[in-house]
Amino acid sequence: MRYIASFDIGTTNVKGMLVTADAGIFLETNIELKVLRHGDYVEQEPEQWYDAIKQIAASWFKVGIKSKDIGVLTFSGQMQDCIPVGDGLEPLRPAILYADGRGTEQSARMIAELGEDDIHALTENHMDGTLTFPKILWLKEYEEETFRATKSFLVSSKDYVVARLTGVCATDPTSAATTGCMDGRTREWVRPWLERYGVEPDKMPEIRASDSVVGTVHAGGAAATGFAEGTPVLCGIGDAGAATLGAGVYEDGDVYAYVGTTGWVASATSGYIDVRSGAFNLAYVEDGRQIAIAPLSNAGNAHQWAVSAFGGGRSGNLMSYQQFDEAVSRTDRGSDDVLFLPYLNGERCPVQDVNASGCFIGLKPTTTKERMGTAVLEGVAYSMRQVLDLVAERQPGARLRVTLIGGGAKSKAWCRIMADVLGCELVVPKDSQYLPSLGAAALGFRLAGWGSDYAAICRAFKGLGIAETYVPDESLRERYDRQYERFKRIYPAVAPLFAE
Structure with a gap:
């Protein structure tokens, strides 16, 4: 064939x-x-x-x-x-x-x-x-x-x-x-x-x-x-499994994040994780292997809303996304304490609340729409950091390396924010939006006689094409660590309002 x-x-x-x-x-x-x-x-x-x-x-x-x-x-x-x-x-x-x-x-x-x-x-x-x-x-x-x-x-x-x-x-x-x-x-x-x-x-x-x-x-x-x-x-395989294969994640400890309309952070494992947080254990392509995955109901859909609300254009328009990202890139991310809880569509992890909604904290008369748009992207990144802590072990003194795939990876401004907020080295393969399709294709390699070892296939996928790497800005680490601790306190504080 x-x-x-x-x-x-x-x-x-x-x-x-x-x-x-x-x-x-x-x-x-x-x-x-x-x-x-x-x-x-x-x-x-x-x-x-x-x-x-x-x-x-x-x-x-x-x-x-x-x-x-x-x-x-x-x-x-x-x-x-x-x-x-x-x-x-x-x-x-x-x-x-x-x-x-x-x-x-x-x-x-x-x-x-x-x-x-x-x-x-x-x-x-x-x-x-x-x-x-x-x-x-x-x-x-x-x-x-x-x-x-x-x-x-x-x-x-x-x-x-x-x-x-x-x-x-x-x-x-x-x-x-x-x-x-x-x-x-x-x-x-x-x-x-x-x-x-x-x-x-x-x-x-x-x-x-x-x-x-x-x-x-x-x-x-x-x-x-x-x-x-x-x-x-x-x-075939569910989208999370295909994305995991396409990202080249198969060995224990490999980690990646997917930012599409919704999103998730996942790692490959031979065991099972505690699911009381809302995370999932998904059966992987072979018996004895699982995907530890923490889903997010709000990812690219929050980006889309921010472009529409603060970008001055239609959310489906490519030029509007480009203009929005340029505005975010020019925004001083160390100047104030604006936070955004990105639960526009409820949330599944690390909280399970279908009634939750989005909210801003820290708005002032000087807050611009560009800063509010930036806060939306930061809010999703804070959510990603919460679930990353659930599915990945950080070794003391070692910087975690996370592969980022999905349509959201096309935004360079957002990738920089995610690297800074997560405190991780972020690797973004070129055309990462097609990696789930490549992962699904891997299922046919055995039948085609093109390869039989999924671990080897995944290692080969990691070496394909060109990837851009984003390294955290150390000058922003202290601020983002402080803001992250504040972010984690927002939902418990406002959850009673959602319950009403």
Whole structure:
């Protein structure tokens, strides 16, 4: 084969690219997606994911790529969704996305009935209303007809596309770990829980290894997409797993941060971390390895809001982002004590509060909109520092090295702020927004005969291309350390207001 076709199905866009044996990347293509918001509900039409795959494939074939040259299809996708599909694999309603916490009442009931300690012990994770299982129970209670008609509750956006191409309903262990009903040790569904709450185990997708071939492109999939009938389709991996592989993080102690619409800080580990803080243990690509990951509900979305609110332009306009970043770069970051709590969309870690919101502390008559915009970026960086302390061990006297990927890494001004606030050496690979797609492509290397050792593949990925390194400004260390301690006191002080 000449190429592996890899797709990353996110919240705001679908990325597709062709990858060669030397990890060369060709014909990167983005298709934008729409998110449906109804109050606190966050949904998305699954069919637009499949339509995006068809558009990307058509663009490749239009410039001369032959379907026979594509040897395998692989995917990554947003996790923690609830995607009910019918007998014909048609979506029965819009997908309920990971940021939607409508299952809060159901999760609280399960915690009371099953016991929080037992939930932690079995799943190696906590339970909350954003997980897939509580959302399924919400459907059972409020949309009973949809629940009864469901053939399978898919977990990840890529699961839906895989099902449309192959007819197989499957998910991977990384995605399944975000459902609230997978045994963290055996990587199997907790059938007694499903049966207790009236969910037929057969309605859950089969958990398959990320790099396993779940099926091949069937005749209908070939006619719709142009891919050759019989092309192997891998199960794929949840977006956090793909990003971890793409960042070259596989050995114990390796750390990276992802800044997309939302974000996370994660490390690879052979053990399990305490999840009472809201962090997750995600099953990694091979048995016996986990991703210790601390999710952030507010990252690039806070940047986008700041550009719109303080940048004087439309948040989707590239020039507006550039002008905003230039203004931030000119702002004196050592001149005042303005702080911003970036919980615009509630927060998941290190606090779990869907009712939390953003707030400024320390505004004065002299505070400019540029300083407020800078404070927003600093606020996200402070949140990142909090969760970095959860998933990474800092060796005394040694500076931690963190790889930064995702669309937020394109902002040089923000990268400087993050390096200063985190007190870490920040390594930003070129075109880091495509690394999750590269990580998904790595799943096909064994099948293609291009490599069989994930640790070696990850080391090779670290050596690819060009990376920019940001070193903390020592003159700002004392100020940021002081401000960080103040930042950590904001949420406990204002949480009672959120509760009202």
